[in-house]
Amino acid sequence: MHIDMNSFFATCEQQAQPHLRGKPIGVSGDPRSRTIVSAASIEAKKFGVKTGMAIYEARKLCPDIQFIRCDPDKYWNISQRLVALYQSYTEAIEVFSIDECFIDITNLRRDGVNPVSTGIKIAQEIKQRIRKEIGAYISCSIGIAPNKLMAKLGSEMKKPDGLTIIYPNNTQPPETTEDAFSVTEALNRSELQDMCGIGRRTYKKLLLLNIQSFKDLHACSKLFLQTHFGKHQGTTLHAMARGIGSTHIGHIDDKTPPKSMGHAITLNKDTSDLLYCKAVILKLSLRVSKRMRNKKMQGRTVNLYIRFHDFSGAGGRVTINKKTNNGHTISYLAQDLLCEHTFAGKETLRKSIRLLSVTVSNLSPEDNQISLLETEENKTKAHTAMHEINKKFGDNTIEPLSTINLEDMPPDVNGFSKRNE
Amino acid sequence: MTERINEPITTLVTFTEKGIKPLAFRWGKNKYQIKKVTLAHTERKGNGLVYYFSVCDDVNYFKLAFDTRNFSWRLLELSS
Numbered sequence: 001m002h003i004d005m006n007s008f009f010a011t012c013e014q015q016a017q018p019h020l021r022g023k024p025i026g027v028s029g030d031p032r033s034r035t036i037v038s039a040a041s042i043e044a045k046k047f048g049v050k051t052g053m054a055i056y057e058a059r060k061l062c063p064d065i066q067f068i069r070c071d072p073d074k075y076w077n078i079s080q081r082l083v084a085l086y087q088s089y090t091e092a093i094e095v096f097s098i099d100e101c102f103i104d105i106t107n108l109r110r111d112g113v114n115p116v117s118t119g120i121k122i123a124q125e126i127k128q129r130i131r132k133e134i135g136a137y138i139s140c141s142i143g144i145a146p147n148k149l150m151a152k153l154g155s156e157m158k159k160p161d162g163l164t165i166i167y168p169n170n171t172q173p174p175e176t177t178e179d180a181f182s183v184t185e186a187l188n189r190s191e192l193q194d195m196c197g198i199g200r201r202t203y204k205k206l207l208l209l210n211i212q213s214f215k216d217l218h219a220c221s222k223l224f225l226q227t228h229f230g231k232h233q234g235t236t237l238h239a240m241a242r243g244i245g246s247t248h249i250g251h252i253d254d255k256t257p258p259k260s261m262g263h264a265i266t267l268n269k270d271t272s273d274l275l276y277c278k279a280v281i282l283k284l285s286l287r288v289s290k291r292m293r294n295k296k297m298q299g300r301t302v303n304l305y306i307r308f309h310d311f312s313g314a315g316g317r318v319t320i321n322k323k324t325n326n327g328h329t330i331s332y333l334a335q336d337l338l339c340e341h342t343f344a345g346k347e348t349l350r351k352s353i354r355l356l357s358v359t360v361s362n363l364s365p366e367d368n369q370i371s372l373l374e375t376e377e378n379k380t381k382a383h384t385a386m387h388e389i390n391k392k393f394g395d396n397t398i399e400p401l402s403t404i405n406l407e408d409m410p411p412d413v414n415g416f417s418k419r420n421e
Numbered sequence: 422m423t424e425r426i427n428e429p430i431t432t433l434v435t436f437t438e439k440g441i442k443p444l445a446f447r448w449g450k451n452k453y454q455i456k457k458v459t460l461a462h463t464e465r466k467g468n469g470l471v472y473y474f475s476v477c478d479d480v481n482y483f484k485l486a487f488d489t490r491n492f493s494w495r496l497l498e499l500s501s
Contacts, residue, residue: 012460015459015460015475016459016460016475017475017500018457018459018482019500068423073462073464074473077463078460135459390467391467393466393467393468394466394467394469395467
């Protein structure tokens with residue numbers, strides 16, 4: 001079963017603020033600054049407003065749209081409550097994103113009823129409970145299918161508040177008043193780009209090969225697809241056309257250790273001020289450091305990515321011998337990379353910067369090896385104390401002087417996985 | 422239009438088996454009777470927990486915050 005919350009951020013706001021219900025709204029950053037639409041309400045989507053659109057584009061399409069400032073804590077908290085609600089049925093849950101989950105209902109038979117009928121009952125119950133326990137305006141679309149790929153497609157088929165069942169081709173349709181299609185019927189009713197895994201680029205490439213539907217894709221041989229899309233993607237597309245996908249859903253607590261941790265930020269204004277950029281890098285490094293410390297991890301490679309005002313990019317990486325999770329050390333290394341790629345002398349950069357990103361990779365579990373150098377040891381102690389204070393009293397209770405003037409820096413907006421770190 | 426306020430308020434609350442529920446509050450000289458709690462959520466701030474309540478009277482929407490670190494209530498937002 002795949003559960004997809006409908007226009008999640010926007011409906012959370014409409015739930016909280018009843019005067020916004022039935023109106024086109026967009027959840028965004030500060031509308032006075034450079035920001036995009038993080039989520040559009042169902043009403044705004046009817047005008048063509050989409051996630052990721054610039055504010056001015058959304059206003060052009062829908063002049064009456066109201067922009068509401070993003071409240072990440074609200075969405076994250078509601079997301080957690082939703083996951084807790086699903087957990088009352090099973091622990092076999094895979095959190096796909098802040099507003100999407102896969103639930104394995106294969107073994108949830110009730111009173112000898114087959115799994116599909118049980119799934120339909122549970123889906124209807126979940127919808128009711130969300131309305132009652134979280135908020136009457138919050139709705140979701142649910143897809144029930146033999147695998148994750150088709151379940152996700154099912155939840156896409158009817159929005160908002162849909163429930164779609166996709167059953168295997170060689171079986172009888174379930175007895176239900178809800179929408180039910182066989183795998184082939186569901187594929188034939190869907191557009192190629194509705195399928196998770198067929199992005200903009202793949203879709204364009206498919207069209208160039210005159211593949212316009214799942215029927216066309218089904219007619220292609222595996223060899224043909226592998227020749228044009230590579231071995232891995234070709235095989236995946238061949239399986240997709242037949243509705244074959246993964247059925248594995250792990251346990252809610254299963255977590256693979258992260259390979260890297262990073263933060264990126266689009267600046268409110270393009271800037272070539274070196275000191276400002278250095279301060280932003282320090283702030284990003286401290287955010288990365290906080291997550292690494294919470295996860296008890298350290299890394300050896302620091303990556304910096306810079307996007308310039310003209311959308312060209314530059315970046316680099318540096319690997320050190322001694323692993324670290326010290327925000328200042330990460331910051332010094334990233335700042336050096338910044339100078340290496342953009343320095344033009346006298347505290348200015350050769351090009352205005354639009355976006356900065358700091359990532360630490362080559363991660364491994366933390367070791368508490370004491371440094372033989374007293375100054376290094378003191379720095380580690382100071383950094384640990386700073387981390388503990390912020391952990392106890394809240395973020396930014398204590399921070400370096402150089403980052404204090406970054407109050408206009410957008411808040412840390414994280415996905416579900418980052419929030420858990 | 423939502424206005425950011427962030428000012429202290431005096432709040433009358435009830436503790437039920439389902440949790441805490443604000444009933445009315447005084448902001449300056451004005452008293453407001455809460456008709457509906459439309460959404461409640463929490464946020465961890467350091468070791469403390471802050472409860473947020475989106476509430477309505479007949480004409481206005483308010484966002485209230487209860488900070489468990491100092492047991493204080495604040496009016497964060499208002500929209501009329």
